[in-house]
Amino acid sequence: MGIGITHYVILSAILFCFGLFAIITRKNAVLVLMGVELVLNSANINFLAFARFNQINIEGHIAAIFVIMLAAIEVAVALAIVLNIYQNYKHINVDEIDSLKD
Amino acid sequence: MSGVGLITIAILILLLPLVSFAANIFFGKKIGRASGILATSILGLVLILSTIVFYFKVFTNFTPTVIGSGNTLIEISNKILQIKFTWIDLQSVHFKVGIGIDNLAAIMLVVVALISFLVHLFSIEYMAGDPRFSRYFAYLGLFTFSMNGIVLANNFLFMYIFWELVGISSYLLIGFWYEKKSAADAGKKAFLVNRVGDLGFFIGIMILYFSYGTLLFDDIFGSIAQGKLPFDSESVLTLAGIFVFCGAIGKSAQFPLHVWLPDAMEGPTPVSALIHAATMVAAGVYLTARVYVMFTASALSFIASIGAITALLAATIALTQVDFKRVLAYSTVSQLGYMIMSLGVGAYTMGFFHLVTHAWFKAALFLASGSVIHAMHHAAHHLGDHHTDPQDIRNMGGLRRTMPWTYRTFLFVTLAISGVPLTSGFLSKDGILAGTLAYAQLTGGWHWLIPIAGFGAAGLTAFYMFRLLIISFHGTPKTEVANHTKENNWIILLPLFVLSILSLWFFYSPNPFDAHQGWFPKAIVQPKSVVPEETQWEFLLINGYNQEKSHGVAERVPHHYLNEFEEAMHHAHYPAMILSLIIAGSGILFAFLFYQFKILNPDTIVKQFPFLYNLSFRKWYFDEIYNATVVAGTVGLAKISALFDLKVIDGLVNGAAWLTRNFGYFVGYFDLYVIDGLVNLVANVTGFFGSMVRYLQTGRVQTYVAFGVFGLILLIYFLL
Numbered sequence: 001m002g003i004g005i006t007h008y009v010i011l012s013a014i015l016f017c018f019g020l021f022a023i024i025t026r027k028n029a030v031l032v033l034m035g036v037e038l039v040l041n042s043a044n045i046n047f048l049a050f051a052r053f054n055q056i057n058i059e060g061h062i063a064a065i066f067v068i069m070l071a072a073i074e075v076a077v078a079l080a081i082v083l084n085i086y087q088n089y090k091h092i093n094v095d096e097i098d099s100l101k102d
Numbered sequence: 103m104s105g106v107g108l109i110t111i112a113i114l115i116l117l118l119p120l121v122s123f124a125a126n127i128f129f130g131k132k133i134g135r136a137s138g139i140l141a142t143s144i145l146g147l148v149l150i151l152s153t154i155v156f157y158f159k160v161f162t163n164f165t166p167t168v169i170g171s172g173n174t175l176i177e178i179s180n181k182i183l184q185i186k187f188t189w190i191d192l193q194s195v196h197f198k199v200g201i202g203i204d205n206l207a208a209i210m211l212v213v214v215a216l217i218s219f220l221v222h223l224f225s226i227e228y229m230a231g232d233p234r235f236s237r238y239f240a241y242l243g244l245f246t247f248s249m250n251g252i253v254l255a256n257n258f259l260f261m262y263i264f265w266e267l268v269g270i271s272s273y274l275l276i277g278f279w280y281e282k283k284s285a286a287d288a289g290k291k292a293f294l295v296n297r298v299g300d301l302g303f304f305i306g307i308m309i310l311y312f313s314y315g316t317l318l319f320d321d322i323f324g325s326i327a328q329g330k331l332p333f334d335s336e337s338v339l340t341l342a343g344i345f346v347f348c349g350a351i352g353k354s355a356q357f358p359l360h361v362w363l364p365d366a367m368e369g370p371t372p373v374s375a376l377i378h379a380a381t382m383v384a385a386g387v388y389l390t391a392r393v394y395v396m397f398t399a400s401a402l403s404f405i406a407s408i409g410a411i412t413a414l415l416a417a418t419i420a421l422t423q424v425d426f427k428r429v430l431a432y433s434t435v436s437q438l439g440y441m442i443m444s445l446g447v448g449a450y451t452m453g454f455f456h457l458v459t460h461a462w463f464k465a466a467l468f469l470a471s472g473s474v475i476h477a478m479h480h481a482a483h484h485l486g487d488h489h490t491d492p493q494d495i496r497n498m499g500g501l502r503r504t505m506p507w508t509y510r511t512f513l514f515v516t517l518a519i520s521g522v523p524l525t526s527g528f529l530s531k532d533g534i535l536a537g538t539l540a541y542a543q544l545t546g547g548w549h550w551l552i553p554i555a556g557f558g559a560a561g562l563t564a565f566y567m568f569r570l571l572i573i574s575f576h577g578t579p580k581t582e583v584a585n586h587t588k589e590n591n592w593i594i595l596l597p598l599f600v601l602s603i604l605s606l607w608f609f610y611s612p613n614p615f616d617a618h619q620g621w622f623p624k625a626i627v628q629p630k631s632v633v634p635e636e637t638q639w640e641f642l643l644i645n646g647y648n649q650e651k652s653h654g655v656a657e658r659v660p661h662h663y664l665n666e667f668e669e670a671m672h673h674a675h676y677p678a679m680i681l682s683l684i685i686a687g688s689g690i691l692f693a694f695l696f697y698q699f700k701i702l703n704p705d706t707i708v709k710q711f712p713f714l715y716n717l718s719f720r721k722w723y724f725d726e727i728y729n730a731t732v733v734a735g736t737v738g739l740a741k742i743s744a745l746f747d748l749k750v751i752d753g754l755v756n757g758a759a760w761l762t763r764n765f766g767y768f769v770g771y772f773d774l775y776v777i778d779g780l781v782n783l784v785a786n787v788t789g790f791f792g793s794m795v796r797y798l799q800t801g802r803v804q805t806y807v808a809f810g811v812f813g814l815i816l817l818i819y820f821l822l
Contacts, residue, residue, distance in 0.1 A: 020807075020811060023804065023807055024804050024807055024808050024811075025804070032803075032804070094802065094803060094804060095802060095804075097801075097802070097803075098800055098801030098802050099801060100801040100802075100803070101799055101800060101801025102801070
């Protein structure tokens with residue numbers, strides 16, 4: 001039994017769950033961001049897998065490159081937000097930042 | 103001069119006094135005493151222009167032409183020079199107006215302009231020192247403008263507008279010294295009483311407008327002549343005539359609306375001469391003459407009766423009055439009654455002739471009384487006497503010596519108004535009396551009362567005028583004030599001279615006993631009646647009268663009579679003349695017997711007939727009757743209305759308010775407890791659930807993500 005599309009999808013799902021787990025449970029904002037990266041990359045795996053196994057088009061690749069680019073931008077913006085949070089709160093503990101409640 | 107030129111001059115005549123008014127009202131205070139001279143010079147110019155119009159209109163011929171078409175039309179003929187144009191055009195409704203000069207208007211223009219000019223001149227001296235000097239001249243200008251408007255109007259619209267304008271200028275001038283309560287009241291009275299007559303006039307105009315859709319005299323009379331009657335009824339035509347005549351009753355102070363004119367003497371005396379003796383009050387007569395052709399026989403009988411009643415009634419009142427101006431005022435009312443009576447009986451020419459002659463001598467009488475009052479006033483002022491009434495003839499006497507020139511002019515015009523030969527008054531009054539005799543002869547029955555009233559009033563006029571003359575000018579001065587009077591200067595005397603000279607016979611007729619030989623009857627010819635022939639007196643019909651009917655006289659006498667009435671009037675001329683001479687002569691004789699020679703004592707007669715004396719002295723109780731009926735009725739009605747208002751209307755309003763208020767309370771409580779309760783309930787329930795849901799809102803991003811994922815999983819579960 002060779003490596004088929006099912007494996008890729010399962011890998012992607014596992015990776016997504018790890019990412020989600022990290023986003024929800026980590027206290028450190030940087031770790032939350034890393035979780036986000038994992039989620040994005042799981043999506044990338046899916047794109048590439050479907051592009052590879054269906055042999056139809058190049059859109060999957062382009063979407064993947066687009067996601068990578070998006071991730072880079074997202075990190076840049078998110079890190080800027082984290083830096084600002086740090087400046088205001090002197091920590092980046094996501095648990096204790098609940099001013100959205102107000 | 104061409105017809106168009108004359109129309110242009112007429113427009114100038116109309117507008118120049120308005121210029122005087124505007125100049126004096128806006129700049130009068132600044133130019134001070136010069137305002138009087140300015141106004142007088144403008145009026146002098148108006149007088150010259152009026153004389154030009156009069157001369158060319160009455161004594162020259164015009165070739166009939168019609169210039170222009172459509173909206174603006176100039177018609178020139180021997181009968182009338184007129185311009186017509188559309189003033190207001192509202193598609194379906196349009197008002198055509200214009201001005202016209204016929205002989206009637208041309209003569210009237212001169213009367214108005216000359217008397218107005220002389221009164222302006224007189225007033226410069228008489229009103230000198232008055233704090234509202236320039237205002238006075240402004241009002242005079244306004245009056246002259248309005249009066250010329252009435253004279254020149256060739257339609258009911260202009261007639262009515264200027265009619266009301268003379269009413270307002272009369273009101274302003276009667277109440278000129280409004281600090282005096284009696285003057286302010288007299289102004290109000292004149293204005294209100296005139297409104298009563300004007301209401302009738304307005305109704306008359308409305309009847310004609312609804313029937314013919316135009317207000318031009320020519321068009322209305324033309325339609326009537328074609329047999330088109332208002333509401334297809336001859337009685338409505340009669341009624342319309344009587345309604346229009348109501349305006350004349352008010353303005354010319356005819357019975358029963360004569361009560362305002364004597365009170366109008368509260369105004370300055372030159373104003374009384376101009377407005378309340380010579381011109382404005384004659385406007386009623388002028389109107390009656392102007393619309394004469396539309397009166398039916400019944401309307402004419404009504405007019406004649408009103409005139410006769412007024413003539414006699416006012417003459418009896420004048421017998422016992424003691425105020426110099428009031429005697430003259432009642433004399434004016436009486437003479438106006440004469441004119442109206444004359445028009446009513448069909449003596450059209452003589453009625454208007456009397457208007458003209460009366461204007462001169464009555465203006466002279468009033469200006470002479472102004473001269474006397476002025477002198478009395480100054481003498482009283484000089485002596486520091488503030489109690490002697492300068493107008494009461496019982497305070498005068500002996501003025502003949504102190505004021506010789508005033509006396510002489512006054513004497514002359516008194517002769518004229520009494521109808522003594524060689525004066526204009528004789529010519530016109532004689533003609534009127536002949537007319538009434540002819541009328542009574544031709545109609546018979548109760549119409550004989552009209553010449554009786556006419557002759558009676560003639561005798562009474564001679565009596566009371568000489569009574570006035572003798573008491574105030576003859577004898578010895580009754581007060582210190584009268585003794586110290588001085589003759590006035592030439593500014594006051596000149597108008598008296600001019601007006602007295604105009605009361606001589608030769609201005610009107612070369613024969614001092616017969617007016618028919620003069621130019622006047624040729625200039626003023628009775629117009630042809632336009633009403634259906636069966637509603638007019640047969641003897642007034644112009645085309646219905648033929649030579650055979652005149653008892654064969656036509657072949658022998660070169661006279662050509664206009665109608666049967668004129669012939670009868672001609673025959674009645676000598677009886678009327680002799681009778682009126684006897685009656686007027688005995689009136690004068692009795693006046694001398696009573697007051698000059700004191701052979702008869704008026705006091706014993708008063709004691710013998712206290713009722714008659716009181717009736718005359720209290721002016722037939724007209725003021726009391728009107729106070730008790732009309733005034734009290736109006737006040738009573740007002741009180742009832744006030745009571746109704748207070749109890750019923752106010753009660754209703756208060757009841758409505760009470761209901762509204764209580765309903766308001768109810769609604770208020772309902773709002774407070776029910777509506778607000780519901781709203782609060784909803785809010786509370788929402789708040790409760792809100793506080794429940796609030797626990798979900800932690801503010802922590804990770805919780806939200808967890809909820810989001812949870813929601814996503816639920817979605818996937820349910821949708822897939």
